[in-house]
Amino acid sequence: MIAVLKPGTTQQQIDNLINWFKGRGLDVHLSVGQYRTILGLIGDTSKIDVELLEGLEMIESVKRITEPFKSANRKFHPDDSAVDIGGGIKLGGGHFQLIAGPCSVESAEQILGIAESVKASGATILRGGAFKPRTSPYDFQGLRAEGIELLLEAKKKTGMPIITEIMNQNHLPMFEEVDIIQVGARNMQNFELLKELGRTNKPILLKRGLANTLKELLMSAEYIMAGGNNNVILCERGIRTFETYTRNTLDLSAVPMLRELTHLPIVIDPSHATGMARLVKPMALAAAAAGADGIMIEVHNDPANALCDGAQSLTPAQFSEVAEKVRQIREVIAE
Numbered sequence: 001m002i003a004v005l006k007p008g009t010t011q012q013q014i015d016n017l018i019n020w021f022k023g024r025g026l027d028v029h030l031s032v033g034q035y036r037t038i039l040g041l042i043g044d045t046s047k048i049d050v051e052l053l054e055g056l057e058m059i060e061s062v063k064r065i066t067e068p069f070k071s072a073n074r075k076f077h078p079d080d081s082a083v084d085i086g087g088g089i090k091l092g093g094g095h096f097q098l099i100a101g102p103c104s105v106e107s108a109e110q111i112l113g114i115a116e117s118v119k120a121s122g123a124t125i126l127r128g129g130a131f132k133p134r135t136s137p138y139d140f141q142g143l144r145a146e147g148i149e150l151l152l153e154a155k156k157k158t159g160m161p162i163i164t165e166i167m168n169q170n171h172l173p174m175f176e177e178v179d180i181i182q183v184g185a186r187n188m189q190n191f192e193l194l195k196e197l198g199r200t201n202k203p204i205l206l207k208r209g210l211a212n213t214l215k216e217l218l219m220s221a222e223y224i225m226a227g228g229n230n231n232v233i234l235c236e237r238g239i240r241t242f243e244t245y246t247r248n249t250l251d252l253s254a255v256p257m258l259r260e261l262t263h264l265p266i267v268i269d270p271s272h273a274t275g276m277a278r279l280v281k282p283m284a285l286a287a288a289a290a291g292a293d294g295i296m297i298e299v300h301n302d303p304a305n306a307l308c309d310g311a312q313s314l315t316p317a318q319f320s321e322v323a324e325k326v327r328q329i330r331e332v333i334a335e
């Protein structure tokens with residue numbers, strides 16, 4: 001981090017500032033020019049509040065050289081991370097996983113039927129919502145605890161690990177046997193929830209908020225990792241732009257950009273990103289081509305009568321086609 005001081009700053013002020021930085025464990029490199037005095041701060045500056053510094057009378061500007069995220073930063077962890085999902089499955093670091101299942105768990109027959117068909121098509125992880133963060137309080141809110149029970153039954157019968165969303169840290173005891181806990185877009189900055197998940201050792205799939213930057217996504221990952229849980233998977237699911245034909249705008253550049261910034265695995269969710277079943281296949285293929293570590297797709301046995309997100313859900317037959325094409329794309333990019 002570099003701090004540029006205003007002209008006319010006294011030696012006493014400079015000494016005070018240097019001591020303040022040293023008190024925070026930083027080494028300070030002082031550079032006195034004809035018109036400018038510059039302090040180079042060396043060490044872990046992640047706990048330094050840039051806005052506080054910029055507010056000081058003697059400071060002209062502050063520039064971070066290293067990003068404020070530390071645990072997630074590739075600079076300190078050059079190799080890709082692979083998150084251990086359990087059951088011999090890893091995600092990231094060369095391990096690609098296809099996640100599929102309905103938006104919401106609706107019944108035992110529904111979740112088990114979909115699980116069996118997506119497994120047969122090559123899906124390796126089963127998704128299904130039990131607690132649903134719906135925009136309207138009058139929409140289906142999910143089967144809640146019963147939904148998790150049904151997912152666990154499907155897991156037992158198919159052997160597929162399961163992923164489902166948590167909305168409240170008080171629900172954590174219900175997630176004991178859930179393999180991956182999802183933090184939805186709307187909770188990306190629910191910091192108390194993130195801290196609580198940081199105290200577990202569960203794999204966490206963290207979705208990017210609909211109006212959040214990649215830096216904010218990484219800072220949220222940092223919340224989980226700062227608590228000691230490094231099993232974080234990032235998920236791009238579309239962001240809100242001025243476009244209205246699609247539900248959201250899929251930011252596929254997030255894959256190569258995040259790849260540079262972080263060692264954490266990156267999953268793409270083309271279903272929520274586009275909101276339309278017919279756009280899911282091209283976007284899933286593009287995600288595979290961009291090098292995503294995983295793709296998460298909503299699949300329903302009867303999309304027209306789905307209790308949630310039917311318009312963007314693929315039928316098992318459509319999913320099977322996408323899964324095959326994704327496999328082919330991955331072969332091409334591996335060459």
Ligand SMILES: [Mn+2]
Pocket residue numbers: 103104272298308309
């Ligand atoms: Mn959904």
